[in-house]
Amino acid sequence: MxxxxxxxxxxxxxxxxVSAASAQERQVSVRISNFxxxxxxxxxxxxxxxxxxxxxxxxxxxxxxxHAQQLGKAFDQxxxxxxxxxxxxxxxxxxxxxxxxIIAAAELPFILTSGxxxxxxxxxxYRKYAESELKDVRYCFxxxxxxxxxxxxxxxxxxxxxxxxxKVRPAQATVAAWVASLGGTNVQAAAPEARDIIEKGVADVxxxxxxxxxxxxxxxxxxxxxxAPLFSTAFVFVMSKKVYAGFSENQRAVVDAxxxxxxxxxxxxxxxxxxxxxxxxxxxxxxQKFIPLTPESLKQWxxxxxxxxxxxxxxxRAGGGNPDxxxxxxxxxxxxxxxxx
Numbered sequence: 001m002x003x004x005x006x007x008x009x010x011x012x013x014x015x016x017x018v019s020a021a022s023a024q025e026r027q028v029s030v031r032i033s034n035f036x037x038x039x040x041x042x043x044x045x046x047x048x049x050x051x052x053x054x055x056x057x058x059x060x061x062x063x064x065x066x067h068a069q070q071l072g073k074a075f076d077q078x079x080x081x082x083x084x085x086x087x088x089x090x091x092x093x094x095x096x097x098x099x100x101x102i103i104a105a106a107e108l109p110f111i112l113t114s115g116x117x118x119x120x121x122x123x124x125x126y127r128k129y130a131e132s133e134l135k136d137v138r139y140c141f142x143x144x145x146x147x148x149x150x151x152x153x154x155x156x157x158x159x160x161x162x163x164x165x166x167k168v169r170p171a172q173a174t175v176a177a178w179v180a181s182l183g184g185t186n187v188q189a190a191a192p193e194a195r196d197i198i199e200k201g202v203a204d205v206x207x208x209x210x211x212x213x214x215x216x217x218x219x220x221x222x223x224x225x226x227x228a229p230l231f232s233t234a235f236v237f238v239m240s241k242k243v244y245a246g247f248s249e250n251q252r253a254v255v256d257a258x259x260x261x262x263x264x265x266x267x268x269x270x271x272x273x274x275x276x277x278x279x280x281x282x283x284x285x286x287x288q289k290f291i292p293l294t295p296e297s298l299k300q301w302x303x304x305x306x307x308x309x310x311x312x313x314x315x316x317r318a319g320g321g322n323p324d325x326x327x328x329x330x331x332x333x334x335x336x337x338x339x340x341x
Contacts, residue, residue: 094172211278
């Protein structure tokens with residue numbers, strides 16, 4: 001009888017401990033902002049990420065996804081997390097020229113060749129700098145788009161000089177600076193508005209990867225493509241410091257386990273695969289024309305991008321950084337994963 005009683009007391013004590021732990025693990029609802037439409041591959045990947053976090057936390061973290069700029073414009077995502085409008089968000093640093101100079105290195109022309117392996121290289125490199133550059137928020141991971149190029153409505157673009165007088169929707173700030181230096185005019189618009197400005201002729205060229213043309217229906221208007229990977233676009237996925245601090249120890253561990261280079265790779269791969277499939281589709285269509293670059297014309301493109309590197313270096317120096325060291329580290333990181341240009 002004494003032994004049975006002792007066992008029962010032990011079981012009751014254990015149950016009390018479990019109940020106490022469960023009580024501490026309060027349920028937290030988090031708002032995740034995504035400016036892309038729900039069917040976009042990034043939205044699909046983000047939904048899978050959110051589901052994994054909820055499952056790993058035994059339902060104590062309840063993600064609420066807000067797609068298609070429901071919480072705010074694409075250009076405002078970083079400040080939305082900082083100001084508590086969103087708890088997590090995709091951010092395009094290149095939408096705000098000069099504000100995030102380090103990560104802008106990944107957006108320079110002729111830096112990387114792959115969205116999938118490039119994502120791993122960029123994320124592993126940027127972790128050293130993210131806390132200081134993204135000081136208002138908590139860093140989760142970075143990823144990059146499959147390299148993009150220029151797509152035109154009517155004018156064949158073979159040389160950098162062909163962008164003179166063109167109205168271009170740039171992919172990010174570095175491409176915008178490139179276009180301006182070549183005599184083109186930039187027409188700024190977030191991804192969801194890109195089709196509208198191309199369809200109406202407000203812009204006649206767009207700088208993007210291929211699959212996104214199909215995703216937003218822009219392939220109906222842009223039929224001419226520079227047949228070379230020229231640049232990429234960097235993204236960061238960030239969270240509210242306040243929300244993270246309010247998580248339990250276990251919840252923080254769950255989020256940390258989903259904020260690493262492996263998580264970044266899964267996001268980057270899903271998007272890169274989509275963009276690559278889009279390129280294959282467009283190459284199989286008779287109404288699309290791909291303009292190859294000769295060795296001489298490619299050399300001209302490279303030369304035309306050199307001022308962008310110089311400007312980027314000035315921005316890093318202004319922030320107290322060493323641009324040569326930063327770039328060497330990025331190229332080394334990309335080289336290790338086979339994604340260096």
